[in-house]
Each structure stands twice: as C-alpha cells, then as structure tokens.
Amino acid sequence: MADGYLNDETWRYFWHPVCTISELEAADRGRGALLSVTLLGTELVIAKTASGVAAFDNRCPHRSAKLALGWVEGDSIRCAYHGWRYGTADGKCIEIPAAPNGPIPRRAQAIKYDCDVRYDLVWVRLNGDADTSIPGHTAWDDPSFKCVLGPSYTWKTHSARRLENFTDLAHFPFVHPNTLGNAGVQTYLVPDMDFRTEGELHYRYAPPEGARKAMNSTGNLSPLKYTDYTIRLPFGVTLDLTLQNGERAVLWVWATPIDATHCKSFWFACRNADLDGPDQPHIDTQMKILEEDIDIVESQDPEQIPHPMDEIAVGPDKVSLMYRKCLYELCHAMENGGEEIHRYLTTERDNI
Ligand code: FES
Ligand SMILES: [Fe+2]
Structure with a gap:
C-alpha cells in the first residue's frame, strides 16, 4: 500500500475542512x-x-x-x-x-x-463515490453552547497520528503533568467502546480522582468528572467533557491530511456556561495544551502509522488499536470502491 501501512487514497472519499471562511x-x-x-x-x-x-x-x-x-x-x-x-x-x-x-x-x-460550507469551515471531498457526509457537531447545533473557532494549525505528522494523540488517555501525566493531568497520577484505563453508524467510535473516559483536569467556563483548568469521546472516522473527534462542577465543555477537532506527512487541525472550544465571558482564555488554555503535545507527536517516526509489527501495543492502547483497525478496514474496503466504504460506515455492528 502507498504511504505506509494505510493507503491515503482512502481519505479522498471523505469530506475534510480545508480552510476557515x-x-x-x-x-x-x-x-x-x-x-x-x-x-x-x-x-x-x-x-x-x-x-x-x-x-x-x-x-x-x-x-x-x-x-x-x-x-x-x-x-x-x-x-x-x-x-x-x-x-x-x-x-x-x-x-x-x-x-x-x-x-x-x-x-x-x-x-x-465537491465543496460545502459548514460551521464556518470550507469542506472539500475529492471523490464522491462513497456518499460520505460532513461530520456532525453537537455543540454547534445546541443553542445552550457557545462555540469559539480556534486558530487552525499545521503539524508535521499524518492526520491519523494527530487524531490518535487527541484520543490518547495514557499520556496526560507525562505530556501534560501541570495542565490536563497530574504528575504521578496514572490514568491507564481500558474503556468500553462501541461503533456507531457513519463511522463513529464512542467511549467514555472516567479518570481516577484527581487524575485529570479540563477547561472550565472561564477558560481555567478544573477537575474533570468524565469525557465522552466520539471519534468520527477517519480524522475527527469530539470530546464532550463534564466537569466536577457540573459544567460541560465540548472540544471538536478535525485533522485534515495535507499530504502524507502534514496535517492541519481545525477545532472549536465550546462551553455551556459563562456564555458572555471572554473567549480568549479558552483559546489560550487550549493552545498551551496543544503546545505540550507538538514536539512529541512530530517526533513520531515515521509520520504515518506503520505496520503493527513496527510498534508495540499493550492493553491500555485499546483506543489506538481500535482506531487503527477501523482505518485499516476502511483502506481494505476502498480497494473494492466507494460503495464498499459506504457499506462499511453504515453497517450496524456489535460493540468492539
Ligand atoms: S489562460 Fe491559464 S494558462 Fe493560459
Ligand atoms: Fe495531549
């Protein structure tokens, strides 16, 4: 397959945001x-x-x-x-x-x-044969939330690596010891996952007491109760965070593949409290967290997700393993054309 273990031809069948309005x-x-x-x-x-x-x-x-x-x-x-x-x-x-x-x-x-505008983003699909749709955005459609579009950013990594980083649960105390995580409070967990149609993978992350912080309604960090993750294949994820104080925050991100070694992330920070408060602290806090990730993710060699034998996985890498499995299955479906991709995305299946 081209471009490493996964075939980047597959992603041409999907909508990707290419710029903001x-x-x-x-x-x-x-x-x-x-x-x-x-x-x-x-x-x-x-x-x-x-x-x-x-x-x-x-x-x-x-x-x-x-x-x-x-x-x-x-x-x-x-x-x-x-x-x-x-x-x-x-x-x-x-x-x-x-x-x-x-x-x-x-x-x-x-x-x-194919080109469309949704969520103030311009979306493009290079190949329409799989009849894919633009991903949903729960908070955008919910009037109780205020959504702020963050500055889009380009990283030297494949979209799949970037997305995997966003869905990773074990790196908080190491990469984010003073922001999202707490140094020394380990968070290895193996969540239940279910696969929904339209290529959505869902799991809930309920961290141990004191293990994880998240942005609150004023853009500061406060203790997290749990996060509902919804990965939207191939390169989107929504984090629906419920804080200990009852507030909710929603982070929506899509990592658009520029080429085999670069991706551009488009993201929103959404909150359901302090709607009239300033937006900038929400952007600033999120950018600070992103800056903690960038060196690690850009250091991953190769930029693309390699063959499974070229890396090592343990049980708590479950999310990554399931995500990679779905990407691989999509690439496999693509070999039989767009209709097969459509069938893969719309098939009901047992939890994984
Ligand atoms: S008009 Fe475009 S190259 Fe000649
Ligand atoms: Fe991170």
Missing part, C-alpha cells in the same frame, strides 16, 4: 477571494464567487498556470496568464480572450470538486 476571505486582495490549499497532495483553489464557495484543481487546463493567481468575476474565475474564464458551476471555460470567435475546446474545463 475567514482564512478564505483574508485571501481577497481586492480581486475576489481565491485561496490555494492542499488536500491529500492535491493542490486546490478555493473560490468565493457570486454563487457561493467552490473548489477546483489549482491548475488552468490551458497552460497549467495556477488559477489562484487569477481573480473572481461574478460567477467565474479568470486565469491570470491568458485570461481564460471558467464558470464556477461546472468549471467549463466560457471565454478565451485571444480567440473570441471560438470554438472553445471541449476539454477546456477546470476540474471541480
């Missing part, structure tokens, strides 16, 4: 918003036009200049090199300034991808 709008230098992003090694241009947001290969089919260097005109994108203009509905060329009397070659069409 504000990142896209910030790319507007007076000629419309065109932003170049990379998803699974494919360079894309995200365009905000009169009819909405659309995603194309960042390549003009004429002489291969980057479309992101061009500009938006109403419902179309104009290439900066020779001015060919492409409609955003289907990417077809609708104007060639140097040949105004046509005909326009049939192959003059920018490659277009």
Whole structure:
C-alpha cells in the first residue's frame, strides 16, 4: 500500500475542512477571494464567487498556470496568464480572450470538486463515490453552547497520528503533568467502546480522582468528572467533557491530511456556561495544551502509522488499536470502491 501501512487514497472519499471562511476571505486582495490549499497532495483553489464557495484543481487546463493567481468575476474565475474564464458551476471555460470567435475546446474545463460550507469551515471531498457526509457537531447545533473557532494549525505528522494523540488517555501525566493531568497520577484505563453508524467510535473516559483536569467556563483548568469521546472516522473527534462542577465543555477537532506527512487541525472550544465571558482564555488554555503535545507527536517516526509489527501495543492502547483497525478496514474496503466504504460506515455492528 502507498504511504505506509494505510493507503491515503482512502481519505479522498471523505469530506475534510480545508480552510476557515475567514482564512478564505483574508485571501481577497481586492480581486475576489481565491485561496490555494492542499488536500491529500492535491493542490486546490478555493473560490468565493457570486454563487457561493467552490473548489477546483489549482491548475488552468490551458497552460497549467495556477488559477489562484487569477481573480473572481461574478460567477467565474479568470486565469491570470491568458485570461481564460471558467464558470464556477461546472468549471467549463466560457471565454478565451485571444480567440473570441471560438470554438472553445471541449476539454477546456477546470476540474471541480465537491465543496460545502459548514460551521464556518470550507469542506472539500475529492471523490464522491462513497456518499460520505460532513461530520456532525453537537455543540454547534445546541443553542445552550457557545462555540469559539480556534486558530487552525499545521503539524508535521499524518492526520491519523494527530487524531490518535487527541484520543490518547495514557499520556496526560507525562505530556501534560501541570495542565490536563497530574504528575504521578496514572490514568491507564481500558474503556468500553462501541461503533456507531457513519463511522463513529464512542467511549467514555472516567479518570481516577484527581487524575485529570479540563477547561472550565472561564477558560481555567478544573477537575474533570468524565469525557465522552466520539471519534468520527477517519480524522475527527469530539470530546464532550463534564466537569466536577457540573459544567460541560465540548472540544471538536478535525485533522485534515495535507499530504502524507502534514496535517492541519481545525477545532472549536465550546462551553455551556459563562456564555458572555471572554473567549480568549479558552483559546489560550487550549493552545498551551496543544503546545505540550507538538514536539512529541512530530517526533513520531515515521509520520504515518506503520505496520503493527513496527510498534508495540499493550492493553491500555485499546483506543489506538481500535482506531487503527477501523482505518485499516476502511483502506481494505476502498480497494473494492466507494460503495464498499459506504457499506462499511453504515453497517450496524456489535460493540468492539
Ligand atoms: S494558462 Fe491559464 S489562460 Fe493560459
Ligand atoms: Fe495531549
């Protein structure tokens, strides 16, 4: 398989956020918003036009200049090199300034991808054959919560490693001894896990007394009661935290695969108390925790999850083992096409 033990082709069948709406709008230098992003090694241009947001290969089919260097005109994108203009509905060329009397070659069409905006994020799917959906976001849809979008960040690791780090229960007292965990208070636990349709893995983490802290409604750390984890295959996770003081906080994250060795994480910190309080402490506390993880995760060699024989697992690595098992099974399903991926994600099964 390509890219190590898992085949990165598989992730092309899934929706991934590629930028925030504000990142896209910030790319507007007076000629419309065109932003170049990379998803699974494919360079894309995200365009905000009169009819909405659309995603194309960042390549003009004429002489291969980057479309992101061009500009938006109403419902179309104009290439900066020779001015060919492409409609955003289907990417077809609708104007060639140097040949105004046509005909326009049939192959003059920018490659277009599925694109949607949800949770103020721009989502792209490179291959629609598995009929996958954009992941849910419980707190976003719940009016009792306030959700704050954190700054997205890029790490030199595969999305699967990044996600695994987010779901890991045993690293708190070592990597986060003064923030999430407490040095010397071990947290090895083997939670029950269940698999839900749409590729969701769920488990509850109930730490021993004093073992774990979490962000409270003011952005400070206070004792955690338990966390409900919902992994959304392949690279998303929601942490629904209930604190000892009864407050809830929800962390939502998706690690988008830029390529085989880099991922960009998009995340929200949500709270159901102190809704009028300042947001910044929530971002700052979370960023501090993330900074504790980055060196460890980027040091993992290789960046991709390797063959099981190349690493060692013990019982409390259950979450990681189950997650990897699901990723592997998805890659296996992909070999038989998108429909098989869809079947895998929508099949009811016994708890794992
Ligand atoms: S390369 Fe784009 S118009 Fe020629
Ligand atoms: Fe961590």
